[in-house]
Amino acid sequence: MGLAPNQTRRELSGGARLLTAALPDRSSASLVLMFAVGSRYEEDPIGGASHFIEHLFFKGTRRRPSAKAIAEAIEGVGGVMNASTDKEVTVYWCRVPAERLDLATDVLCDIVTDSQLAPADVERERMVILEELKMYLDQPQDYVHSLFEQIMWPRHSLGRDIIGTTESVTGTSRAQLLEYIQAQYSLRNLVVGLSGSIDPDRSAQELEARLRLPAGGDERASTVPAPLDSPQLLLQAKKTEQAHICLGTRATSYLDPDRYALDLLNTILGEGMSSRLFLEIREKRGLAYDVHSFTSKHRDAGYFAVYMGVDPKKAEEAVDAVLGVLRQVSEQSVPREELTKAKEYTKGRLRLGLEGTNSLASWLCQQELLMGEVKTVEEVTARIDAVTPEDIRRVAQRVLDQPIRMAIIGPFKSETPFLAAIGA
Numbered sequence: 001m002g003l004a005p006n007q008t009r010r011e012l013s014g015g016a017r018l019l020t021a022a023l024p025d026r027s028s029a030s031l032v033l034m035f036a037v038g039s040r041y042e043e044d045p046i047g048g049a050s051h052f053i054e055h056l057f058f059k060g061t062r063r064r065p066s067a068k069a070i071a072e073a074i075e076g077v078g079g080v081m082n083a084s085t086d087k088e089v090t091v092y093w094c095r096v097p098a099e100r101l102d103l104a105t106d107v108l109c110d111i112v113t114d115s116q117l118a119p120a121d122v123e124r125e126r127m128v129i130l131e132e133l134k135m136y137l138d139q140p141q142d143y144v145h146s147l148f149e150q151i152m153w154p155r156h157s158l159g160r161d162i163i164g165t166t167e168s169v170t171g172t173s174r175a176q177l178l179e180y181i182q183a184q185y186s187l188r189n190l191v192v193g194l195s196g197s198i199d200p201d202r203s204a205q206e207l208e209a210r211l212r213l214p215a216g217g218d219e220r221a222s223t224v225p226a227p228l229d230s231p232q233l234l235l236q237a238k239k240t241e242q243a244h245i246c247l248g249t250r251a252t253s254y255l256d257p258d259r260y261a262l263d264l265l266n267t268i269l270g271e272g273m274s275s276r277l278f279l280e281i282r283e284k285r286g287l288a289y290d291v292h293s294f295t296s297k298h299r300d301a302g303y304f305a306v307y308m309g310v311d312p313k314k315a316e317e318a319v320d321a322v323l324g325v326l327r328q329v330s331e332q333s334v335p336r337e338e339l340t341k342a343k344e345y346t347k348g349r350l351r352l353g354l355e356g357t358n359s360l361a362s363w364l365c366q367q368e369l370l371m372g373e374v375k376t377v378e379e380v381t382a383r384i385d386a387v388t389p390e391d392i393r394r395v396a397q398r399v400l401d402q403p404i405r406m407a408i409i410g411p412f413k414s415e416t417p418f419l420a421a422i423g424a
Contacts, residue, residue: 004376007364008200012208014187014215019364019374020200021193023357029101029196030357031094033108034365036189038088039162040222040298042180046172047157048164049180051085052129056177057092058083059121061114064107073107081107085162088298089369095358098197102206109210112185122174129169136163140244140409141290141309144236147407148246151234152303156225186216191369193361224300231424234407235415243315243410247322247422248305249402252395254297254370260383261395262295262304267342268334268392269293269325270306274341276325281308287318299370304399312410319406319421330396333389347381 003009006022042049064070074081079096081104092112094104137143146161153159163169190213194203228250252258270277270293281291291308306326310318354360354377367374375383404422412418 003374009374010204012204016187016190016192016211017368018192018204018207019368020198021195021360021364022198022200023196026196026357027098028095028357029098029198030361031101031104031108032193032361032365033092033112034191034193034369035090035185036088036369037090037184038086039160040087040157041184042157045168046176046180047160047168049172049177050090051163052169052172053177053181054083054085054090055125055129056117056121057111057115059125060116060118061110062116063110070107070111073103077103079104087158087162091362093358093362101198101203105206105210113212117174117177119174126169129163130166133163133166133169140238140240144244144246144407144409147234147236148305148405151232151405151407153225156223158225158298186214187211188216191365193365195361196357228403228405231403231422232405233415233418233422233424235412236409237412238409239411240409242309243312243408244309245315245319245408246305246307247404247406248303249399249404251295251302251304251399252297253300253302255299258395259297261387261391262399263346264339264342264384264387265392265396266293266295266304267346268338269329272345277306277322280325281318281321285321287314287321312412315410316417316421319418323421326400330400334392336389339389339392343384346384350380351377
């Protein structure tokens with residue numbers, strides 16, 4: 001287990017880690033700053049703080065006092081810069097022509113170490129985020145996933161939207177945001193990734209000079225979600241043209257050895273136009289335009305889920321049909337040819353997804369930060385190839401035989417038929 005020949009890992013002072021992948025033939029370079037900062041580490045009254053801060057970091061530093069100055073610094077050399085917040089990580093990244101990597105390092109380090117969080121910017125961005133939240137609530141195909149996570153992770157921060165709630169975004173003060181930054185944005189919580197036409201030694205020196213962050217204390221504790229003991233439904237009655245349905249069960253964490261079998265099971269069931277759910281629900285029955293499955297993995301838990309948008313009159317039939325497909329994969333072994341196809345699909349997507357310098361740097365960071373070890377593509381594909389039909393059936397039974405949780409948005413007056421379908 002380890003790094004590829006063109007990759008390095010080193011400790012920076014204060015506890016940050018740097019992973020590099022030198023690709024001399026590329027004309028670009030990508031820098032990724034990945035922090036172990038996310039919505040699961042927030043208390044409810046400041047829910048959404050990680051996302052709020054991610055927005056504010058682009059609003060101005062002492063040397064670049066406006067969002068315009070920050071954007072122009074990168075766009076002025078043809079580069080691209082962005083960020084994202086998740087449940088367990090917040091990522092800031094930049095991709096630039098290779099000869100301008102020093103500039104990208106300076107700008108990204110500047111925004112994460114010296115953002116001013118000017119009071120006027122805080123209030124303006126608060127309004128922007130509240131509008132973002134309203135937009136999200138108005139899109140049932142998106143919002144049903146939030147309802148599903150609420151019912152999948154009841155009374156736990158994993159069940160709260162990354163963006164927070166109207167109450168938490170409205171009520172979080174600038175002082176609370178500054179306190180959160182001081183506690184969370186530490187070198188110990190940071191992994192840096194570099195990929196492309198780079199000089200790893202020079203970049204390490206540049207980062208050492210610019211990453212002026214506290215070293216940080218011990219790793220934070222986070223409550224493990226309690227097990228689910230019964231099926232449950234969350235229905236939001238709303239006059240919509242389609243019924244939006246999300247159903248699923250608890251599954252594996254990203255540290256669980258069964259994660260590879262789960263990924264292949266997910267591919268077999270609901271990824272692509274040759275998957276079982278697509279063929280059964282869309283091609284054979286004509287019940288949905290969009291039907292797919294997906295997984296979500298965290299440090300200590302995860303879930304498997306299916307989403308579909310269907311005619312409300314056909315919603316009960318569609319739910320029954322999905323549950324039938326899930327039962328079948330638990331009861332009968334997957335044919336070897338179907339498993340081989342899923343393996344080739346998964347390995348191909350992995351390799352294609354890592355062709356860009358930014359995606360490769362992000363992949364290295366994610367493995368180091370979340371899993372504590374970095375595997376090569378060859379090591380990961382070997383784990384995928386090792387999965388057997390017996391593994392798929394065992395993991396299907398382990399995951400799909402658990403209590404089902406389901407969220408629905410649609411013009412329904414009664415929960416009864418859906419409760420009966422999931423055995424509630």
